[in-house]
Amino acid sequence: VLRTSATADGLTIDITATPGILTVDTGDGRRQACRRTVPYRNPDGVNAPSPYCGHAWEHTGEYTVTATRTWEITWSAAGRSGTDTVTRPAGARAVTVIELVSVLTEPDR
Template identity: 45%
Template sequence: MRWLPSAPEADVVTRAEAEAAARQAAASIGIEAIDLGIHPRGDTAARMSVVGWNTWLWAESPSSTQWGTMSTSATAAGITVSLNASSSQVTWSMGDGATVSCGQGTRWTMAGTGGRNVPSPDCGYVYDSEGRYTVTASTDWSIDWSAAGYSGTIPLEVRRSAEVIVGEMQSVNLAGA
């Protein structure tokens, strides 16, 4: 009888190692927060919003790393990871305690509204008091990954904020004027 050493086992990747590589790869694909589309913009006193006015909210000219779906593969820690990332919801924190959840939203245009105070067809808000508010748009991403025979999902939230000024219009009736 003759003894032969067995062949060395190939490096075995554990689930924890595959998931760590997936998280590292996901961090490297450059997902970023949307640019905020808000009308009225409310960023200056001349362009402030008004109490009772329909504020439109949307993802402004989003790139594939800001909205939608993207697929890629990346290598992290010597492990090749396939990634499929998608976003489908933006949660807008309006700065007054209220939130609005919607998809990409519709960009406000003068041509589309005739300049009238009409509600957004899919993502809007109406302030009921004047003030300065910090509006934050949080986009939820779901990143499905597979590597070394394992798979899973990584949730990711990215956000961006802007200050919005909301004023109040008042009218005065003068008798006999």
């Protein structure tokens, strides 16, 4: 949550921005909406999946992952208040998938 205040000509406005859904385009034709986002910390090593919003690519290659964040903005000034929702780019990264691991899901087949 981000908060700020500003005063000009005797008028003070208080603004709060609360992060909402993070939409991730994984670069392989898939999108996912991440409702809970926290810094990724993995005590078990690099191969454990994200507990909240992970993705596994099905093919090796170069992918551009892009993200957009929705924010809820609330404001108050001079006895009035309001809310608005805005969506803004959150960033982009190049990802290289160089190895895939097959997992046998039906061992009796």
